[in-house]
Amino acid sequence: MAVLKVIELVGASSESWERAVRSAVEEASKTIEHIEGVEVTNLSATLSDGNIREWQADIRISFRVEEQLRHEHHEHHPSGERAHV
Numbered sequence: 001m002a003v004l005k006v007i008e009l010v011g012a013s014s015e016s017w018e019r020a021v022r023s024a025v026e027e028a029s030k031t032i033e034h035i036e037g038v039e040v041t042n043l044s045a046t047l048s049d050g051n052i053r054e055w056q057a058d059i060r061i062s063f064r065v066e067e068q069l070r071h072e073h074h075e076h077h078p079s080g081e082r083a084h085v
Contacts, residue, residue, distance in 0.1 A: 003065040004036065011057045017043050020057040034064035 011024025025038055042058035 004062045005065050006060050006062045007032075008041075008058065008060050011059060013055050014053070015055070017045075017055045017057050020055045021059055024057065024059050025061065028061050032061070032063050034066070035061055036064055037062045 007028075009024045009028060011020040011022070011027075013019035013023055020043075021038065021040060025035070029035055039060040039062075040057055041060055044056045044058075045052045046054045046056070
């Protein structure tokens with residue numbers, strides 16, 4: 001059974017909202033494996049003299065949690081110390 005974790009990120013671009021989303025996903029993929037999806041939750045922009053200066057995209061990225069990581073988590077006490085099993 002697959003278990004997914006979801007994190008929220010904000011991407012930014014001086015080009016477009018699409019590029020803002022892509023930059024957030026690309027940056028996340030440098031340290032997160034098994035990314036399975038992205039959801040855009042909000043689009044915004046900052047202006048300067050009536051022109052868009054920066055596009056921003058709030059996103060949620062979902063990624064698969066590895067079975068081994070889930071198993072190791074259950075071997076730990078709530079305090080974070082490893083249980084003797």
